[in-house]
Amino acid sequence: MEARQVKEKFWFFLCGLAMVVIGLALGVLVGFIAFKGGRVLSLEFLFSFPRHGMSEGGDLSGHCRNALPCPGEYPGVPPSWGFLGGIPCGVCPRSPCGPGNPQCHPLSCRGAFGGFRAFWAFRCSSSSLALVCPLFPARSPLALCRFPW
Amino acid sequence: MLFFVALSSVAFILGIIAVLFVEGLPALSHVSLSEFFLGRRWYPVSSPPRFGLLPLLLGSLFVTLGGLAFAVPLGFLAAVFLAEICPRGLREFLKPLIEILAGIPSVVYGFFGVVFLAPFLREIFTLPTGLTAFTASMLLGLMAIPVVVSVMEDALTAVPRDYREAALALGATRWETIRAVVVPAASSGIGAAIILGAGRIIGETMTVLMVAGGAALIPRSFFQPVRTMTATIAAEMAETPVGSLHYRVLFLVAVVLFAITLLFDLVVNLFSRREFWRR
Secondary structure, three states, X not given: OOHHHHHHHHHHHHHXXXXXXXXXXXXXXXXXXXXXXXXXXXXHHHHOHHHHHHOOOEOOOOOEOOOOOEOOOOXXXXXXXXXXXXXXXXXXXXXXXXXXXXXXOOEEOOHHHOOOEEOOOOOOOHHHHHHHOOOOOOXXXXXXXXXXX | OHHHHHHHHHHHHHHHXXXXXXXXXXXXXXXXXXXXXXXXXXXXXXXOOEEOOHHHHHHHHHXXXXXXHHHHHHHHHHHHHHHHHOOHHHHHHHHHHHHHHHHOOHHHHHHHHHHHHHHHXXXXXXXXXXXXXXXXXXXXXXXXXXXXXXXXXXXHHOOOXXXXXXXXXXXXXXXXXHHHHHHHHOHHHHHHHHHHHHHHHHOOOHHHHHHOEOOOOOOOOOOOOEOOHHHHHHHHHHHOOOOXXXXXXXXXXXXXXXXXXXXXXXXXXXXXXXXXXXX
């Protein structure tokens, strides 16, 4: 086979691969939506909705009531930044840093969120600090309850 | 009747532009242009407030370039596949499939990013958070793909058949024909597709609000959280008193965003006028 034909096959393969990648991305996206949304269709979930929705620390006002300490790697850290509506409050941090780690310490938010304590942040750099401060000003109750990502 | 309907749409657009300028420009009596465009701090409710647009501008630039880095190569190769390689029957099936991506609401992309992609990337790259410019870029790139593929494919299929036949008759392989004849002939459409994709990405709000991390800091890496201009307007407009300086500065940010998208549209028009390039 000539070199130019090999080159042609390579490029055609690459074009096909691009379509496969787009198809896969679409498949994962639609699969994710179907999988997550499909849970609602199960009778068990429907009948147990109040338990899923409210009793794990959150209430419909958006506040997290659960202030239990985290076990294991993060003792003493209150898991108070969960959220309501099926996702439980009381999720402990998954950062590799912790209050026991001398390199990391809790810090306060600055600027727009001055005085707001980033109590679940255990990173030292200012850039990481900003990411864990609430997006909304402190008067929003949601600012206290954030997802663990 | 039709004339008045057409006129009303123009009137709506002019009205929106007028509101942007009327609400936004008074902010310049309190914030200088240099402070606004070159300021490195966006602290709108600190005392005194700081309204430096640079972190937001760079945040928008980061996610736009990142999104294009995903969308353009994938979109170009997919468009070439659809227009030149793929059998007709398969194309009829694949093109609507890609267009499904355009029909998915942006909040669903954001939800997917927050719940699935961000934790996944955080684990893979061992980051402190998965909500970064990189995550936003991936999702925005995916969102821009239908626009890029569709416009590029139209541009490629619009190239006259005679061009291909002439190249093949001269002994070129199919790929050589595509590379040396079809793509250059469709270059204005390809350029327009890239700019339209960029416009789609820079104007996107909900997805970046959810997955870009929301840090109004000057980004130094794609793996840091960023905040874009659109996300800032969406996040802060509801929290600011009407008529305050913060409120007016948010309108000024909208004016900047409008100017950027207008520029993109002008460039697309320029690309579309092939005579411009032939001169």
